[in-house]
Amino acid sequence: MKKLYSIDKASVSDIKGITKLRVALLKEVDEIQTKEEEAKIISATKNYLETEIPNHNFVSYIAKNDEEVVSVSGVSFFKRPPYLENLQGVEAYILNMYTLPNHRSQGLARQLLEKCIEECKKRNVKRIWLHASKDGEPLYKSMGFSSKGSEMELFL
Template identity: 90%
Template sequence: MKKLYSVDKASVSDIKEIIKLRVSLLKEVNEIQTEEEEAQITHATKNYLETEISNHNFVSYIAKKDEEVVSVSGVSFFKRPPYLENLQGIEAYILNMYTLPSHRNQGLARQLLEKCIEECKKRDVKRIWLHASKDGEPLYKSMGFNFKGSEMELFL
């Protein structure tokens, strides 16, 4: 039987939980290996999120089960010089996609990614890109992302 989850856009009040899952992700992919590194990432991420969520340059969607955040996503918006496929230059980078191991295979990452793509469409983003883990590649491919070098991208 599937567990019931709620999916919402995160706010500044969710920063602590977003950081908790981001740290779990970075530990899982061996990008954090010491307590000192964890403290540095936690502090820097807190500062980043407080600013960027407030000014709407970063959006996160979270899935909760019984008030516990169990899955997270993130999308960072920016504008770069125009190019032929994207004359407005508006792009988005998907990051911080992570689900706690005990809540995987429930479709949460897909739901959160769909929310991120919807947000991109609302903002008239033309290119979404990301760096996928091996575990994440099948999801991104199924959502239309294609490989371009070490990245995957989706044009809207």
């Protein structure tokens, strides 16, 4: 039986769930080794999200199964000096894409990524970029991202 999920734009009330999945992601890619590192990441992430979600500099889409956040995405928006491919300089960085292992292969990451791209289009972002895990690369390629060195990018 297929599980039921809701997909929503995250709010400040979702910070605990977003942080939980961010920690799970960082542990999975071996970027958190100790309880002390985990505590630092939890505190810093919470502080960042409490500021950046209300300021709209960071947008997250989440998938919930009942009330549990089981999949997450994030987009950080910024403006850099213009260059030929992006004369407005508006860019977005996708990060924090993660789905709990027992909820994978349900299309959640694709749905969340689509929401992130829609948000970027609404904000007139010209370039979206990210660093992909080996497991994530096929999804990003299927959505039009191309590899450029250690990162992947999509021009809108």
